[in-house]
Amino acid sequence: MVKAVIFDMGGILLDFPMLKLTAAYSHTAEDACLLEQVIFKSPEWVALDRGLVSEEQVLSAARERLPERLHDNAARVIEHWDEYLFPKPEMNALARELDALGVPLYLLSNTSARFYRFRDKIEVWPLLRGALLSFEEKLLKPDPELYRRLFPRFGLSPGECFFIDDLHLNVEGARWCGMKAFCYQNDISRLRAALREAGIPAALER
Template sequence: MATSQDTPVRNIVFDMGGVLLDFNGPLFSRAFTTNEGDAAALDAALFSSPAWPLLDAGAISESTVERMAQARLPQRLWPNLHECMLHWHEHQPVIAETNALVERLHAAGYGCYVLSNAGTRFWRQKDRIPSFPLMDGWVVSAFERIMKPDPAIYLVLCERYGLDPASCLFVDDNADNVAGARVAGMQAHQFTSARELEGYLKELGLRF
């Protein structure tokens, strides 16, 4: 059986937050508040709260997350919280260099995929990803009820799109998620920048 060490990379699987789009709770919170103290409180109650991973896992709804955040905030900030819940994704910066790299890889014939821990808000987030129309497929945790770094979610992607895990390079900024991909039989690389990733891909022998 071929292993990830002797199988050429034919497919690149990208994380979303931190790779294709920035995910920055303090930044989002500042967009809906007027001072640093309120922004810090909003971030702590929402994006940095224990409830947020449950949203990504598909275990609770956005309305439940909002109610849980209300319990951690003064009532005067509830309108700010509500607006943030509705519109935070509109403030999610694009990582342009990675998206440009996806375009080049796609044009060169490599498979390009998204595998993300994200909530059902993904339906709106994806429209902010310039390279998303070029993706050959995607898997998101909230819809599968499985989260990275569980090896099962990487195998969901491979089985759904008929991919040999050993032919896939998974790219994520989180070290635990990279480790999970390796357990699933993928090749994997921890993302630090698009330039560094491009150099790594060329070291692997990819031509694009």
């Protein structure tokens, strides 16, 4: 029976519409797509979440791949990216219900050091009993070692944990480490059904 629920952040508790962000600092749709690809799909952005590079290094690498006319645009995108993080209402509501039922809630996220600047955008942040963050651990999901650190850190047993992520690879990594897991694709009814099946009380029925 599940005794703890662990949430991913991006795509779960928060939305991050990258193309909306880059479009706000571009003049054309083509430039917005290029900025999204060069910044957020880059190896440097991955390394940022791993805690190995700075945002300044991400910008420097992006400028090397962009035409000079977009250098200032890239700087503004990186300066303001956390302003385009928005709470997902249905998931935060679910988290509040779980907390009211006495289910401990945790966060496991690939994220950068800017997390502590925007964490209050997570509506249920005060309800979370702990967070394991990639940049602090120098590891990224779906590395099994990152998942394994959850259990001794917070006194959890893998078989009693239910993990929610929006990426199949991350969900499979959690299952490989012994957790129940669900890949959330904006179908809250399916998630609620999966939680009930895992032993969460029927108060989650809707």
